[in-house]
Amino acid sequence: MPDVMPDVIVLDAVSRVFPTDPPVRALRDVGLRIRRGDYVAIVGPSGSGKSTLLNTLGLLDRPTSGSYLLNGIETTALGDGARTRLRGREIGFVYQSFHLLPHRTVAENVMLAEVYGGHPRRHRRRRALEALELVGMSHRVDFPPGRLSGGERQRVAIARALMGEPALLLCDEPTGNLDSGNTEAVLDLFDGLHARGLTLLVITHEDEVSARAGRRVRISDGVLTEE
Numbered sequence: 001m002p003d004v005m006p007d008v009i010v011l012d013a014v015s016r017v018f019p020t021d022p023p024v025r026a027l028r029d030v031g032l033r034i035r036r037g038d039y040v041a042i043v044g045p046s047g048s049g050k051s052t053l054l055n056t057l058g059l060l061d062r063p064t065s066g067s068y069l070l071n072g073i074e075t076t077a078l079g080d081g082a083r084t085r086l087r088g089r090e091i092g093f094v095y096q097s098f099h100l101l102p103h104r105t106v107a108e109n110v111m112l113a114e115v116y117g118g119h120p121r122r123h124r125r126r127r128a129l130e131a132l133e134l135v136g137m138s139h140r141v142d143f144p145p146g147r148l149s150g151g152e153r154q155r156v157a158i159a160r161a162l163m164g165e166p167a168l169l170l171c172d173e174p175t176g177n178l179d180s181g182n183t184e185a186v187l188d189l190f191d192g193l194h195a196r197g198l199t200l201l202v203i204t205h206e207d208e209v210s211a212r213a214g215r216r217v218r219i220s221d222g223v224l225t226e227e
């Protein structure tokens, strides 16, 4: 084991060109370093490349050129299977719409997280209850998601994202469907997770959200600028 933990993300000269006619250069020569424990907000207008960046960081899309190290592992050289395993091990995803299954309980939804390696059922339930405790949802484990407020649903989705103890939480407009009270609750939760050492990257167009992050990075026409 190296005695220094590698940075969580190192992008070097990453470009993503969609081969349309004419081609779209959605990411242009992007460099980005995210260290363990960083809390980074990505801000930028519609069409600027935020989803492309998130898909690239989340190993859902591949750069056309450049290098992407995730936890010290060069991902661009990996095959699909290895990328899927790495994603399951290192990354938790949080989306604007919570993607909870309506006919399953809160605990079951969290247990259904796609975690690489799989755990025995008993172990998964214990992990799910721990994750729900971490997000302050222990009192609702047997509820169906339909009985929860939007903010509570997002907290359950965050618990699901934490099931595999990821190195990195990638969040795409996590408060986009929430009123200001629920937004505040989710941001407080992010602060708590950050204080515990989790690395967070949040795509947002809400100033209130980006103001909480330690770093703000603006994306415009596929070009990143640190603020």
Ligand SMILES: Nc1ncnc2c1ncn2[C@@H]1O[C@H](COP(=O)(O)OP(=O)(O)OP(=O)(O)O)[C@@H](O)[C@H]1O
Residues within 6 Å of the ligand: 018, 019, 020, 024, 025, 026, 044, 045, 046, 047, 048, 049, 050, 051, 052, 053
């Ligand atoms: N599969 C694709 N093929 C061709 N062009 C694409 C594709 N996906 C995205 N684009 C283009 O790449 C650019 C960046 O798109 P992207 O979805 O990353 O922007 P965004 O910042 O996430 O936008 P929004 O905030 O509206 O979701 C846009 O010009 C978009 O039209």
